[in-house]
Amino acid sequence: MTAKTIISRPIYGTLSPQPGKHHLFIADAEGALAITDMAGKAPPGFFDGAEIVFIPDPEGKHISALEALEPAQLHLPPSFASLLPRLRQTLTNAHMGLRLYLAGTEGLIGQAMQAALEAGVDHTSIETEHRGSLARRMQCVHCKGITENVTTQPAACSHCGLLLLVRDHYSRRLAAFQGVCINAEDRSEIPPMEEAFP
Amino acid sequence: MGITFRKETFRDDFTFKNSPEHIRRFPFPFNEDAYMYAVNIEPHVVGPKGSVLENLIDVDEHYVAEMQDRALVLAEDPLRCQSLPHMTLAGWDLLELLMEQQALGYPEHFTLERNGDRWRWINRPLGIDDTFTFGDVSTLPYGPMEYITRQSQGDFCILDQRDGNLWMDAGMVTTQADWSLDFDIGMNFFEWHAPVPLAHEKGIFTRALKFLTNIQQGKPARRLNWTMTVNPRLDTSPENYHKWGPDRATVTPENVGDKVHLRVELQSFWRLPRSNGIVFPIRCYLIKMDELVTQPKWARRLHRVIRDLPEELATYKGLTRYRPTLVEWLSKLDDDGPTSPGFGPD
Ligand code: HEM
Numbered sequence: 001m002t003a004k005t006i007i008s009r010p011i012y013g014t015l016s017p018q019p020g021k022h023h024l025f026i027a028d029a030e031g032a033l034a035i036t037d038m039a040g041k042a043p044p045g046f047f048d049g050a051e052i053v054f055i056p057d058p059e060g061k062h063i064s065a066l067e068a069l070e071p072a073q074l075h076l077p078p079s080f081a082s083l084l085p086r087l088r089q090t091l092t093n094a095h096m097g098l099r100l101y102l103a104g105t106e107g108l109i110g111q112a113m114q115a116a117l118e119a120g121v122d123h124t125s126i127e128t129e130h131r132g133s134l135a136r137r138m139q140c141v142h143c144k145g146i147t148e149n150v151t152t153q154p155a156a157c158s159h160c161g162l163l164l165l166v167r168d169h170y171s172r173r174l175a176a177f178q179g180v181c182i183n184a185e186d187r188s189e190i191p192p193m194e195e196a197f198p
Numbered sequence: 199m200g201i202t203f204r205k206e207t208f209r210d211d212f213t214f215k216n217s218p219e220h221i222r223r224f225p226f227p228f229n230e231d232a233y234m235y236a237v238n239i240e241p242h243v244v245g246p247k248g249s250v251l252e253n254l255i256d257v258d259e260h261y262v263a264e265m266q267d268r269a270l271v272l273a274e275d276p277l278r279c280q281s282l283p284h285m286t287l288a289g290w291d292l293l294e295l296l297m298e299q300q301a302l303g304y305p306e307h308f309t310l311e312r313n314g315d316r317w318r319w320i321n322r323p324l325g326i327d328d329t330f331t332f333g334d335v336s337t338l339p340y341g342p343m344e345y346i347t348r349q350s351q352g353d354f355c356i357l358d359q360r361d362g363n364l365w366m367d368a369g370m371v372t373t374q375a376d377w378s379l380d381f382d383i384g385m386n387f388f389e390w391h392a393p394v395p396l397a398h399e400k401g402i403f404t405r406a407l408k409f410l411t412n413i414q415q416g417k418p419a420r421r422l423n424w425t426m427t428v429n430p431r432l433d434t435s436p437e438n439y440h441k442w443g444p445d446r447a448t449v450t451p452e453n454v455g456d457k458v459h460l461r462v463e464l465q466s467f468w469r470l471p472r473s474n475g476i477v478f479p480i481r482c483y484l485i486k487m488d489e490l491v492t493q494p495k496w497a498r499r500l501h502r503v504i505r506d507l508p509e510e511l512a513t514y515k516g517l518t519r520y521r522p523t524l525v526e527w528l529s530k531l532d533d534d535g536p537t538s539p540g541f542g543p544d
Contacts, residue, residue, distance in 0.1 A: 008385065009392070139381070141381060142436075142439070144277070162440060167393070169381070171381050171384070172384070178381055178436075180436055180439060181439055181440040185443040185519060186447050187444075
């Protein structure tokens with residue numbers, strides 16, 4: 001049940017080294033591999049001015065690969081929520097020429113982008129690469145609650161419990177896809193939940 | 199003589215209806231027997247007396263009841279009115295535009311007195327008489343956009359123009375055809391139109407944006423859009439879809455005429471003088487089938503339009519569940535006779 005894509009749906013690219021001296025990477029999960037792949041194309045000394053923020057999985061996969069890049073700073077927060085205060089501070093105080101690279105799950109890219117937009121960074125100047133799970137961050141249009149890591153279509157709102165159609169319509173400001181009640185017209189219709197965003 | 203404002207509701211017992219004069223002035227949106235999206239934009243100039251274009255900002259017999267319904271929506275959900283921080287100046291632009299237009303068109307109901315920055319606004323139908331300093335937010339009970347759009351029929355989006363695009367950075371949206379301001383705020387012209395089928399592929403939005411970004415002050419433009427609504431409900435927001443969605447399953451051959459409404463939006467586009475933004479008023483008109491078919495030409499034409507509407511549009515507009523019942527009912531009023539060109543009744 002994959003809907004055809006629409007214009008508000010973000011398009012991700014492949015990280016590529018940008019000119020400049022100050023680089024901030026934010027990644028989770030398989031996003032680490034986007035960084036190590038890009039490192040092959042980076043000029044010598046590129047990571048001397050780079051900070052890598054990586055939210056690792058519980059096994060600590062990919063940490064050593066990132067250490068091997070010898071960035072100026074490697075920060076390993078346990079979750080995005082715990083990273084947020086520090087990230088806001090970094091972005092607010094950022095050097096004009098700071099280059100931002102986001103890699104990993106859509107939820108991570110979206111939320112880091114949201115923090116950057118709030119700090120006045122132009123979204124078109126941000127490098128992004130999607131790796132790993134297709135799980136979506138979804139805002140319930142009815143109760144406004146956010147449900148993280150949605151993998152099914154339809155999906156239950158984790159706040160109000162309504163069964164929601166996960167649309168492709170995406171808000172950068174909310175860093176979320178829109179969820180709309182799928183059986184509003186007749187609640188007795190209960191479409192099966194299928195794995196749609198593995 | 200002024201307008202006689204109807205006491206009526208757009209929810210619960212749904213007492214909304216149109217007087218015979220309002221049926222005849224209804225902005226029927228089809229000038230031929232078929233419908234497809236197009237760049238249907240024309241200059242917004244004054245039209246015939248007694249039509250909805252008699253004034254560029256139309257106030258009608260539903261004004262007071264609509265403003266009461268808006269207040270109810272806002273009390274339940276304040277997110278229907280939002281303005282990003284850089285949009286306050288555009289809010290003042292809009293306040294000026296709506297006060298001027300309403301006072302010009304309906305002097306018996308609205309008066310604007312200006313003495314430098316000291317303005318006095320009298321709104322008799324709503325019992326308001328406020329004096330404030332133009333440009334000073336602390337002299338009004340709400341921000342300028344919210345203040346004036348609580349007193350003006352229709353929804354309003356204010357667009358900021360930058361990077362060759364329009365950004366939906368403020369709005370008052372309580373009478374919408376199933377889209378969310380809270381979700382779309384901050385998006386650009388292409389992004390908020392993303393869910394619309396077929397029109398992107400036809401290049402409609404590229405051409406429309408080009409036109410809109412070139413709109414000049416004092417030369418507003420307009421277009422009509424339409425959908426259908428079961429029961430005369432103004433607030434068909436996605437926020438409340440789980441509440442009004444069930445109405446769509448209540449249409450029967452017996453109640454079509456009373457329940458099913460044609461919903462027409464008279465949309466206009468105005469350049470704002472100080473902010474260089476654009477305001478987009480979306481004025482919603484409702485008419486039930488029983489009222490609409492009192493004009494035989496409209497009955498015939500609507501039958502043909504709904505019957506032949508492309509499936510993608512019918513799905514997008516949410517007609518799927520009751521379209522067969524509606525088409526069957528309308529078919530009895532279509533004698534296959536010719537329909538005259540143009541929008542108006544014969
Ligand atoms: C700047 C002014 C405009 C604003 C703020 C605006 C806003 C919107 C919104 C919010 C929707 C609903 C999208 C959804 O499903 O979520 C919509 C639908 C649509 N818009 Fe616009 N719009 C504007 C100008 C235009 C223009 C100039 C055209 C010209 C052709 C246009 C054509 C359409 C069409 C065809 C639809 C689908 C409507 C339907 O089938 O019911 N819009 N618009």
